[in-house]
Amino acid sequence: MKNSTRYTRQIALPEIGEQGQQKLQNARVLVIGAGGLGCPVLQNLAAAGVGFIGIVDGDIVEETNLHRQLLYTLKDCGKSKAATAATVIKELNPDVEVRVFPEFFNTKNAIEIVGDYQIIVDCTDTISVRYLINDVSLVKKVPVVYASIYKFEGQVSVFNYKNGPSYRCLFPQKEGLNAVPNCVSSGVLGILPNTLGALQATEVLKIILEIGSVLSGKLLIYDALQYQTQIIDFTKNPREIEKGLKSGFLILNKDSDKVVMAIRQETFLEKCRQDHCVVIDIREAYEEPKFNEQNVVNVPLAELENYCRKFDKKQEIVLFCQSGQRSQLALDYLKKEGFTKLSHLEKGIESIKIHLETK
Structure with missing residues (x-):
């Protein structure tokens, strides 16, 4: 095991121990999105000793990111988010291997990027990409740890975990343009994505370590203003699973139309x-x-x-x-x-x- 002294306090937990720390070191986690959610996810996974982390993001750092994306500083503006995040977390923990994908996740590159990662962390803010992540994870049989934020509220769940419900089971894809959300910025409290990202990282560690109760079939809703949380149960929908698998296999087999x-x-x-x-x-x-x-x-x-x-x-x-x-x-x-x-x-x-x- 690499540098066990760093993880002494973590190894001291009976639920983890040296065997659990070795599981973390052997784990391969793909983080899609290095923004508000991705930054705390990356920081916490690297600090915990997750051995191999992939970072996917085609965006660059902008000054408007800095109030919530705490991996970056003013001198990083104009630089690739994925590459900058990789540099920072390598400084945080040199034991972590990092692979950078400075591109947006799409149907052209999805299968190749996901590769042999064991867990996907969905830190995106685009609905169509969330469906893509879900569908690829279904055919690759890889769980997805999901979160989203809106103003002062956020939600977290785990999809496609041990044959459990998928993103489509909770959010069936609607047809027609009325289903398309407005992307004009509605604002967000800077600390909120950091809170939700920490919750995502917690779910990732629980999955790797095989401990606790994973948020599969459950949606955790967090209201920062009222400091309230609630958990909503949802079930597997075979029809939606079939839709996701069909979409995922089209991408896998490269039989779908070329991405627009x-x-x-x-x-x-x-x-x-x-x-x-x-x-x-x-x-x-x-x-x-x-x-x-x-x-x-x-x-x-x-x-x-x-x-x-x-x-x-x-x-x-x-x-x-x-x-x-x-x-x-x-x-x-x-x-x-x-x-x-x-x-x-x-x-x-x-x-x-x-x-x-x-x-």
């Missing part, structure tokens, strides 16, 4: 000047910054379904919103409706703010 392209700002600006492209701003009229190019039309998300009925399914359509979340989900919906030439601005209009300000 997420484009970067340079390509997006080119598309805006091409007459054959329809570029749709799916934000509400009040949202800033404005973006007025010759081929851009503003169609709020709730109206998009009807608006697109007039187009041929082979019409090239480019979607964008504020940060890329709504446009990705709207794109997924249009894909299901049979549209074949779709793309969206990967990180939303926020990614080309500088371009807009210099015009």
